[in-house]
Amino acid sequence: MKIHHLNCGSFCPLSHPIVNRAIPELDRLNLVCHCLLIESEQGLILVDTGLGLEDVRNQERFLPNFIFNKLAKPKLDLEETAFMQIMRLGLNPKDVKHIIVSHFDADHIGGINDFPQATVHVLQGEWQAALNPKDAREKVRYKSLRWKNNNKIKTYESVGDDWNGLCKIQNLVGIDKSIYLIALPGHTRGHTGVYIEHKNDLFFTGDSYLLETQLKSDNYPLPLRLYDKMTHVDLKQAYKTLSQLREIHLKNPEIKMFSSHDRELFIKMMEEE
Numbered sequence: 001m002k003i004h005h006l007n008c009g010s011f012c013p014l015s016h017p018i019v020n021r022a023i024p025e026l027d028r029l030n031l032v033c034h035c036l037l038i039e040s041e042q043g044l045i046l047v048d049t050g051l052g053l054e055d056v057r058n059q060e061r062f063l064p065n066f067i068f069n070k071l072a073k074p075k076l077d078l079e080e081t082a083f084m085q086i087m088r089l090g091l092n093p094k095d096v097k098h099i100i101v102s103h104f105d106a107d108h109i110g111g112i113n114d115f116p117q118a119t120v121h122v123l124q125g126e127w128q129a130a131l132n133p134k135d136a137r138e139k140v141r142y143k144s145l146r147w148k149n150n151n152k153i154k155t156y157e158s159v160g161d162d163w164n165g166l167c168k169i170q171n172l173v174g175i176d177k178s179i180y181l182i183a184l185p186g187h188t189r190g191h192t193g194v195y196i197e198h199k200n201d202l203f204f205t206g207d208s209y210l211l212e213t214q215l216k217s218d219n220y221p222l223p224l225r226l227y228d229k230m231t232h233v234d235l236k237q238a239y240k241t242l243s244q245l246r247e248i249h250l251k252n253p254e255i256k257m258f259s260s261h262d263r264e265l266f267i268k269m270m271e272e273e
């Protein structure tokens, strides 16, 4: 098994110079979409897709979403899409057999349409939210055109073995047992992490938190608190999940935990791999 760390979408939130000078922490908020490409015996597996070809070619798709378009400011570079990066690695995008998604936010599933042959693995709660968004916040998140080319959706209930107080969902169809889901509710209805037993175990925590600093301590800067409020569907549950992750991180420093958007951590992990 070979693992590649890919940035499939750069963001430059609140990039106004006056705002950035007033709140120096924002300087660190140049974000990435940290995805994994796994070369496995079952073919290529993507863990999240980041932004896709259609996102970059048709920027208007983001216009109705104020948070995404105005606050997150996606760079929209074709070369950053998973599809193009797979080509650059000398691999064939048609060999992507599986996509495991942390959740159905646009910046995590934009590439699903680029791999219509792949089976998409997702928690049942997230799929239900995507199909039947219940309020304005969910309606702005989920747009079925983002997965219109792919009808190979495989869903899983959030039931399984206990893993450090969290729910472990193993036996993903067609995928080796060393790769499994750890449900991380709060950010969205069916948000999940992905665990990969590897030479160093990797634990992809999606959008449970934005920057690694939040994993180290619950005393983190106000802009990050505001971001939590704006983006987590269930803030109380999200904070419960984050405190469980903190405990796991403290007890098991050998597990490499990483979130979707931390740029510094992404660069560090890419260099180490």
Ligand SMILES: [Zn+2]
Binding pocket: 105, 107, 108, 207, 260, 261
């Ligand atoms: Zn995200």
